[in-house]
Each structure stands twice: as structure tokens, then as C-alpha cells.
Amino acid sequence: MITTTGLRKVYHSRGRETAALDGVDLHVREGEVYGVVGRSGAGKSTLIRCVNMLERPTSGTVEVAGTDLTALAGRSRRANAALRAARSQIGMVFQHFNLLSARTVQDNVELPLEILGVSGQERSRKALELLDLVGLTDKAKAYPAQLSGGQKQRVGIARALAGDPKVLLSDEATSALDPETTRSILQLLRDLNQQLGLTVLLITHEMDVVKAVCDSAALMKGGRVVESGTVTELLATPGSELAQELFPVGGEPSEEGRTVVDLTFHGEAATQPVISQLSRTYNIDISILGAAMETIGGRQIGRMRIELPGRFEENVVPIGFLREKGLQVDVAPVGAAAGRKADSTLVKEAAK
Numbered sequence: 001m002i003t004t005t006g007l008r009k010v011y012h013s014r015g016r017e018t019a020a021l022d023g024v025d026l027h028v029r030e031g032e033v034y035g036v037v038g039r040s041g042a043g044k045s046t047l048i049r050c051v052n053m054l055e056r057p058t059s060g061t062v063e064v065a066g067t068d069l070t071a072l073a074g075r076s077r078r079a080n081a082a083l084r085a086a087r088s089q090i091g092m093v094f095q096h097f098n099l100l101s102a103r104t105v106q107d108n109v110e111l112p113l114e115i116l117g118v119s120g121q122e123r124s125r126k127a128l129e130l131l132d133l134v135g136l137t138d139k140a141k142a143y144p145a146q147l148s149g150g151q152k153q154r155v156g157i158a159r160a161l162a163g164d165p166k167v168l169l170s171d172e173a174t175s176a177l178d179p180e181t182t183r184s185i186l187q188l189l190r191d192l193n194q195q196l197g198l199t200v201l202l203i204t205h206e207m208d209v210v211k212a213v214c215d216s217a218a219l220m221k222g223g224r225v226v227e228s229g230t231v232t233e234l235l236a237t238p239g240s241e242l243a244q245e246l247f248p249v250g251g252e253p254s255e256e257g258r259t260v261v262d263l264t265f266h267g268e269a270a271t272q273p274v275i276s277q278l279s280r281t282y283n284i285d286i287s288i289l290g291a292a293m294e295t296i297g298g299r300q301i302g303r304m305r306i307e308l309p310g311r312f313e314e315n316v317v318p319i320g321f322l323r324e325k326g327l328q329v330d331v332a333p334v335g336a337a338a339g340r341k342a343d344s345t346l347v348k349e350a351a352k
């Protein structure tokens with residue numbers, strides 16, 4: 001539904017060049033909620049502004065709902081009209097809501113319809129329908145100053161949906177909200193995604209947002225996407241930084257000469273008593289160093305760090321047993337093994 005290919009955006013200011021985007025390839029499938037995370041300055045806002053052509057990319061392409069927006073971006077009147085039409089497929093939600101204070105809630109939602117030349121009666125019907133969808137029917141005649149932050153963001157979302165977009169872009173939509181309001185806005189985005197089949201691309205610096213609503217995620221660093229995939233794929237990727245941040249599990253080995261293993265349980269395997277089976281089958285004592293169970297994207301996923309007696313070579317068979325049971329097994333390198341996998345997150349964990 002959204003594909004960027006080799007997207008670059010270079011800013012020139014005071015004689016300096018900054019590559020805010022340095023070759024971004026992103027693919028957001030139809031009907032998914034996709035989160036882009038990264039530190040401040042990673043290029044997230046620039047990416048979202050290039051996706052809806054608020055910023056013209058320096059090079060590369062942006063395709064939304066089958067239309068190559070970069071090909072439409074010309075100076076002629078016809079190119080502008082085509083770009084406007086394509087952009088009506090894209091709704092945008094902002095961190096600070098960007099509501100007009102002199103207009104009522106209903107008039108704020110009607111604004112994009114006014115710009116599209118929709119008649120007064122139809123505008124009013126549509127705005128009230130959208131306010132109902134976001135749970136704000138009773139606030140239609142209120143002004144933004146009379147609303148809470150969460151209510152303002154609901155108005156922002158209703159306004160973003162006015163043109164019946166296929167895609168919703170959200171730039172830190174919950175960053176200015178308290179945790180409870182954040183949860184309710186994320187739930188609303190999820191509901192809209194499911195009820196309307198809306199594809200949502202959101203940028204955030206909060207991992208909890210990804211955990212709560214995203215099907216897929218990408219990590220940006222220095223204008224590049226360094227990791228991406230469905231949340232399940234990421235959790236199944238050994239050494240994935242996103243997986244570790246989404247789902248941290250730690251714990252130190254009790255002494256030298258033991259094998260530390262990180263287990264990830266997905267689906268069926270999450271509900272099986274695998275650890276007690278392992279202990280009984282091989283008659284070994286297992287120490288649990290750390291564990292967490294979470295529901296991510298509606299699926300139950302568990303992670304656990306365990307310690308087995310003896311070195312890795314002595315535990316090949318029990319580790320094979322765990323893999324056979326459908327668990328993802330990452331052996332945390334310690335001692336001599338650490339040198340062989342010096343760049344993995346697990347090494348950093350184990351070496352602490």
C-alpha cells in the first residue's frame with residue numbers, strides 16, 4: 001500500500017548538507033499498522049513528510065495506493081491537481097493536533113471537505129458521521145479550547161478521515177498525551193484499522209506504541225532503515241535490536257561454565273510446559289534468569305532466559321529438544337563463544 005524505494009532527502013542549510021533520508025526502502029502492506037521508530041534526528045518526520053509529499057524527496061520514489069506520487073510532483077497545474085487527488089487518499093494526524101481554534105469541532109472536521117468543494121449539507125452529514133465514529137458526537141458544537149488533549153486528537157483523527165483516505169499517517173500522535181489517553185487513542189487507531197481496513201503508518205519514539213498496535217515495525221538510524229519486518233519476524237530474528245527493545249529479557253549466569261539460553265515462545269509453544277518437560281526428560285536443573293510474557297498484535301509471545309548446567313557442548317541435545325518443541329533458541333555466548341559473535345546484542349548482555 002505504501003512503498004518507498006531508495007528515498008533520499010538532502011537538506012542544505014548554512015552551507016552544510018544533511019541527508020535526513022539516505023536511501024529508505026519501506027514496504028507497508030495494505031491493512032496493516034506499521035510503526036517507524038528511532039531516536040530524535042533519525043529521519044522519521046522527514047520520511048512521513050516525504051510519503052505525503054509535504055516535502056519533495058531529493059531522489060527515489062514514493063508509491064501510495066498504486067500511484068507513484070513522485071512522478072506526479074511537477075510544477076504544472078495538471079501535475080498539481082493530480083497530486084492533490086492522490087493526496088486525498090492519505091490522512092494525516094499530528095502530535096499537536098493542528099486544530100483551528102476559531103472553528104467548532106464540526107467545522108474543523110469539515111475543513112478538508114470544504115477544500116474539496118463538497119456541498120454544505122454533505123459536509124455536515126459526513127462530519128457528524130465521523131464524530132460519531134471517534135466518539136465525539138456531543139462535542140460537535142464545542143471549540144478546541146473546551147476539549148481535553150485526547151478529545152482534540154480524536155477531532156484530528158476525524159478530520160484526517162474526512163476524505164475517506166486509504167492510508168493514515170500519524171506523526172507522534174500520542175506523544176503529547178498521558179498514558180491512559182495514549183491507550184485509548186491507540187485503541188481507536190486499531191479499531192479504525194480493523195473497521196475501515198485503513199492502512200496506518202505511524203512514527204513514534206515509544207516502544208510501547210509499537211507493542212500496543214503495530215503489526216510491523218522498522219528501526220531508523222541516521223536516515224536509514226536498519227531493521228524491519230513483522231513484529232513476529234523481528235522477535236524471531238537473533239540479535240534484533242528492535243526485538244530486544246520491544247521485549248527485553250535479561251539475567252546474569254550464576255557461575256562460569258554454564259550455558260545461558262534465550263527462548264522465545266510463539267503461538268502454541270507459548271502455552272506448553274516445555275521447561276518442566278525438558279527438566280524431566282534430561283533430569284537437569286534449570287534456573288530461570290529472566291522471563292516475560294506479552295500479547296503483541298493479539299498474539300501471545302513469551303521470552304525467557306534460562307541457565308543449564310554445563311557448557312554448550314554438553315547441552316546440544318537439550319537445546320535440540322527445545323528447538324523441536326517449536327521454540328526459538330538463541331544461545332547467549334559467554335566466555336570463549338563470546339569472541340565468535342562479538343557484535344550480537346546477546347554478547348553485550350552476557351558481558352555486562
Ligand SMILES: Nc1ncnc2c1ncn2[C@@H]1O[C@H](COP(=O)(O)OP(=O)(O)OP(=O)(O)O)[C@@H](O)[C@H]1O
Binds near residue numbers: 019039042
Ligand atoms: N528543514 C530542515 N532543514 C535542515 N535540516 C533538517 C530539516 N528537517 C530535518 N532536518 C535534519 O534532518 C535530520 C532528520 O530530522 P527528522 O526531523 O526527520 O528526524 P526525526 O527522527 O523525526 O527526529 P524527531 O523525533 O526529533 O522529530 C536531522 O538531522 C535534522 O536536523
